[in-house]
Amino acid sequence: xxxxxxxxxxxxxxxxxxxxxxxxxxxxxxxxxxxxxxxxxxxxxxxxxxxxxxxxxxxxxxxxxxxxxxxxxxxxxxxxxxxxxxxxxxxxxxxxxxxxxxxxxxxxxxxxxxxxxxxxxxxxxxxxxxxxxxxxxxxxxx
Numbered sequence: 001x002x003x004x005x006x007x008x009x010x011x012x013x014x015x016x017x018x019x020x021x022x023x024x025x026x027x028x029x030x031x032x033x034x035x036x037x038x039x040x041x042x043x044x045x046x047x048x049x050x051x052x053x054x055x056x057x058x059x060x061x062x063x064x065x066x067x068x069x070x071x072x073x074x075x076x077x078x079x080x081x082x083x084x085x086x087x088x089x090x091x092x093x094x095x096x097x098x099x100x101x102x103x104x105x106x107x108x109x110x111x112x113x114x115x116x117x118x119x120x121x122x123x124x125x126x127x128x129x130x131x132x133x134x135x136x137x138x139x140x141x142x
Contacts, residue, residue: 013110015101017042020076023107027074041067045077049099054080057095068097075103 020042025033033041045067048055057079060068071077082094 013101013105015099015104017046019104019108019110020046022109023076023104024071024074026107027076041071045071048097054096054098057097060097076100076107 017039021035021039024041025035025038028038044064048059048064057065068077072079076099078098078100080096080098082096084092084094086092
């Protein structure tokens, strides 16, 4: 799962589970968090967001919200709210959670900038494709 998003520098980047895992592991404390625990948390959080950049707070259970607050304290998530007036004149607030993409990419070792290094998972996919397949594709294009 990955989210295509824009950083503050107006660059499009893809925020992946691996990025969020590294950021969580590196943000918790000096010792870091065990890889498996950080990955589980990253997957759990990414599942809420899906392909969106923000989610509504109402969908969270109390345990999930605690994890989100922990990530907010670590600088990986932030909140925003909208206010609207209901038909009867009352004000209604809607709270949202958002990724702090620049901070996540920085903690993931990407510095918040476009990364030219190919992700290890993607590289391994291409290495598994036999050389003969590449040649067939080139011949068909000519």
